Amino acid sequence: MxxxxxxxxxxxxxxxxxxxxxxxxxxxxxxxxxxxxxxxxxxxxxxxxxxxxxxxxxxxxxxxxxxxxxxxxxxxxxxxxxxxxxxxxxxxxxxxxxxxxxxxxxxxxxxxxxxxxxxxxxxxxxxxxxxxxxxxxxxxxxxxRFEILPPPHERSHAVALAALSGRETQVLCGIAKGRSNQEIAHELHVTPATVKSHVSRILAKLELPNRMHAALMAQRSGLVHSPQASAAP
Structure with a gap:
């Protein structure tokens, strides 16, 4: 903090x-x-x-x-x-x-x-x-409960995630891995305030209420295993 x-x-x-x-x-x-x-x-x-x-x-x-x-x-x-x-x-x-x-x-x-x-x-x-x-x-x-949920509509998730920038995708991957803002900032060599701004934009673009929902969406879409996670900002 x-x-x-x-x-x-x-x-x-x-x-x-x-x-x-x-x-x-x-x-x-x-x-x-x-x-x-x-x-x-x-x-x-x-x-x-x-x-x-x-x-x-x-x-x-x-x-x-x-x-x-x-x-x-x-x-x-x-x-x-x-x-x-x-x-x-x-x-x-x-x-x-x-x-x-x-x-x-x-x-x-x-x-x-x-x-x-x-x-x-x-x-x-x-x-x-x-x-x-x-x-x-x-x-x-x-x-x-998460394990027994029906599979998501892959296309709708892909369309939503495509709206994220490379840096926002990296931040979302950090969220999906359970990282705090400070930990993500350290990994990406930016300030926690910058990460917080990215999180706000991610939630707005994905129309989600909080980072827990974002993490679940990223995990269910397979984003944490995607090559896009290492995309350049």
Whole structure:
């Protein structure tokens, strides 16, 4: 991560005790600051626009997540383009449907409310750095679901991926391999800020809500094994 001192987090949950507990747990990490906590609703969206946190931890409220994750919904709530935060969903219910609906809505992380403090801080740091994080027990389920999905429409993926520049393709390959922005920057000899800009353009061109979806698309299309991955910028 570029600057731990700027790792601002916001908590959005309808249960006061839940917010209080997570605020206390996060407050023990010197590199993480909880800048606000509130209930789910339009006021929470306005506070995101005002406080500009890098990560929002939110209960599994899918419509709220969709508004926050989509540039159009975020803009309507006063959130400027380019500052839409990473979203981590918190839930007390261990169900596959919660995981898949959260990812589809635009979340980049998924944690059970019973998660350890180490898992919580690791998730926040990973998502703040442009990565993704799933609690370990849900990762296996996602992989299993991924393996039984029907094959994608190869032509539609090929058309979408053809819109990427050589450098964007390299960045997408890094995302598909689970690299963070900083790791991709090191591999490509560019700055993390440059990688972040490429990621934003990739998501816009592929019409995807977050890098987790981009990684799945790249893996299913076979891009990580493609010679195009080494194309010159």
């Amino acid at each position: 570029d600057d731990f001192s700027t790792l601002d987090v916001m908590l959005v949950d309808n249960e006061d005790l839940v917010r209080r507990g997570f605020r206390q747990a996060l407050g023990e990490s010197p590199d993480i600051t909880v800048v606000a906590d509130t209930r789910v609703g339009d006021e929470a969206l306005r506070m995101v626009g005002l406080r500009r946190p890098r990560v929002v931890l939110v209960d599994a409220e899918y419509e709220f997540i969709r508004k926050l994750a989509r540039p159009s919904g975020a803009a309507a709530s006063g959130i400027a383009p380019g500052i839409v935060p990473g979203i981590i969903v918190l839930t007390s219910i261990d169900l596959d449907s919660h995981l898949f609906r959260s990812l589809k809505a635009g979340a980049s992380g998924f944690l059970l409310k019973s998660a350890s403090q180490e898992e919580l801080t690791s998730a926040v740091r990973a998502v703040a750095d442009g990565g993704a994080f799933l609690c370990p027990k849900m990762t296996r389920r996602l992989i299993d």
